[in-house]
Amino acid sequence: MKRETQNILLVLLGGALLKIALNGTYLRYVKPGQQAWLIAAGAVMVVIAFVSITRDVLAARKPEQVTAAVDDHGHDHGHGIQSHSTWLLILPVLAVFLAPPALGEDAVNRAAGRTPPPPAAEYSFPALPAGDVVDQRVMDFVDRAAWDKAGTLNDRNIRLTGFIAHNGDSTYLARLAIGCCAADAYPVKVKLEGQGLNTLVSDTWVKAVVRYQPGTSTKESRHVPTVTVTDFQSVPEPPDPYEY
Amino acid sequence: MTTVAADQEDTHHHPAPRKRRLPIGSLEILCVLLVAAVVFQDQLASLLSSEQIRTGATKFVAVCAQAIPFLVLGVLISGAIAAFVPPSVLRKVLPRRQALAVPVAGVAGVALPGCECASVPVSRRLIQQGVAPSVALAFLLAAPAVNPIVLVSTAVAFPGNPEMVLARFVGSLATAIVMGWLWARFGKLEWMAERALRRLPDRDGRSRWVTFVETARHDLVDSGGFLVIGGLTAAVLSVVVPASWLESLSGQIILGVIVMALLAVILAICSEADAFVAASLSMLPLLPRLVFLVVGPAVDVKLVALQAGTFGKKFAFRFAPMTFAVAIVCGVVAGLVVFGGVR
Numbered sequence: 001m002k003r004e005t006q007n008i009l010l011v012l013l014g015g016a017l018l019k020i021a022l023n024g025t026y027l028r029y030v031k032p033g034q035q036a037w038l039i040a041a042g043a044v045m046v047v048i049a050f051v052s053i054t055r056d057v058l059a060a061r062k063p064e065q066v067t068a069a070v071d072d073h074g075h076d077h078g079h080g081i082q083s084h085s086t087w088l089l090i091l092p093v094l095a096v097f098l099a100p101p102a103l104g105e106d107a108v109n110r111a112a113g114r115t116p117p118p119p120a121a122e123y124s125f126p127a128l129p130a131g132d133v134v135d136q137r138v139m140d141f142v143d144r145a146a147w148d149k150a151g152t153l154n155d156r157n158i159r160l161t162g163f164i165a166h167n168g169d170s171t172y173l174a175r176l177a178i179g180c181c182a183a184d185a186y187p188v189k190v191k192l193e194g195q196g197l198n199t200l201v202s203d204t205w206v207k208a209v210v211r212y213q214p215g216t217s218t219k220e221s222r223h224v225p226t227v228t229v230t231d232f233q234s235v236p237e238p239p240d241p242y243e244y
Numbered sequence: 245m246t247t248v249a250a251d252q253e254d255t256h257h258h259p260a261p262r263k264r265r266l267p268i269g270s271l272e273i274l275c276v277l278l279v280a281a282v283v284f285q286d287q288l289a290s291l292l293s294s295e296q297i298r299t300g301a302t303k304f305v306a307v308c309a310q311a312i313p314f315l316v317l318g319v320l321i322s323g324a325i326a327a328f329v330p331p332s333v334l335r336k337v338l339p340r341r342q343a344l345a346v347p348v349a350g351v352a353g354v355a356l357p358g359c360e361c362a363s364v365p366v367s368r369r370l371i372q373q374g375v376a377p378s379v380a381l382a383f384l385l386a387a388p389a390v391n392p393i394v395l396v397s398t399a400v401a402f403p404g405n406p407e408m409v410l411a412r413f414v415g416s417l418a419t420a421i422v423m424g425w426l427w428a429r430f431g432k433l434e435w436m437a438e439r440a441l442r443r444l445p446d447r448d449g450r451s452r453w454v455t456f457v458e459t460a461r462h463d464l465v466d467s468g469g470f471l472v473i474g475g476l477t478a479a480v481l482s483v484v485v486p487a488s489w490l491e492s493l494s495g496q497i498i499l500g501v502i503v504m505a506l507l508a509v510i511l512a513i514c515s516e517a518d519a520f521v522a523a524s525l526s527m528l529p530l531l532p533r534l535v536f537l538v539v540g541p542a543v544d545v546k547l548v549a550l551q552a553g554t555f556g557k558k559f560a561f562r563f564a565p566m567t568f569a570v571a572i573v574c575g576v577v578a579g580l581v582v583f584g585g586v587r
Contacts, residue, residue, distance in 0.1 A: 002271055030306060098301065183478060
């Protein structure tokens, strides 16, 4: 592959990284902390490519230095197969260009059931804040339902934010939790009970006020708690679709 | 265009008779590809209406967005070593005897925070700067697993089992050192692609900064494509392999260890995050999960693709299975010693 083509691919890929980092879509793929890394990496790629393009242009202008310039990169060029692989750099560029959406129902149903890791033996969950309705992350809710022996969730109205996922006859409010990037996402979900849940469209984002049905988060239910829905409203997809 | 524009494949040190070639070069192909992508944008976008492909595409972009910054960090360090660290310094710092230098390099891995993608270009650069391959390979295997970021995230992921951090450190370091020694004893240089061994020519008048930029650029272009292969494989496997695999493993230690080791290879999760995945698989005992953490940073599909690209296929097909076996053994032994039995 020509040096110029490589440089253009680098500019495209660096530009793609900068694009997702600056317009916020990077949150569909990685954690918020990755933004600075993405910007830095994108900038470095673009700078490297432009330095190299500038050097080539300058070298081309001064014929007496052409041989030296060729030697510069002649010594480390690839052989056949190796340089062909560079073509693959175009795939992430195209993929970013198509901007695949954040993971949703499909990823939730595809993943294996996972038990939330039990906390240390001496740990006890702090009391929930006072108030009629308390906001909780789905992750924390599932955690409490599974391991809280003191029953702090019982008889409390909790507001959860997540998207709708259907599996068989059951309807879930789900969220994907990521450790590092969307490739290691695992679902956290609660099973909803209430009227007219079957008609909800998959992957719509909702804020639901729910009450935990004590004793439903067991080994048999794979620690997916069942909740009664008391109030319900659709919300737009949050910019930051994952829990961490 | 002048000779500068000549294809790299055609640029030889000795003037060779130029082949007649079609007037279509890579630049033209790239332009056609880009125009086609714009014209057929709707068709491309409709690919994403399939749920499987959509999930796979998101995971693919995620792997790239996660790994490319670390690869860039790796090539910058590699460029800096090429430009600013003369081979004589490396020779002085490392013990002369390989048997001693291998553990030193393993422990030095603590100093490179990041995932496994960063360490591949760095260790190739070390070899090109005259460091013995066994020593550079020990560094390659140790760096992604024993650095502070990874150890801290392991501690955070296993709040109830601090011994996991120690077990992971010991298991990974042991894997790196054993592989280094094995290579020193049995490894053959001819397994490595010639390009991985080629010494850098003297800088003959070029400024250090030019060397820095050119080396970094070259490493990036070289390994970037292989990272993409790895990311693609990981994304496809995560969609295709049924998750029900793990269902019936809870009681079976030996099967659990083997399956978790294989899972580490095909999931290709970066080493900063794998502890969280392992922690969430709490239906399994600690030992198989430790093996998952020791194998993952040492060998996975993304890393094998990168190694094949960097050191050559002959190398990767020998090194990867060997590392896989050694990592399982080291993980199990470290677990038995630190946990005091199967837990």
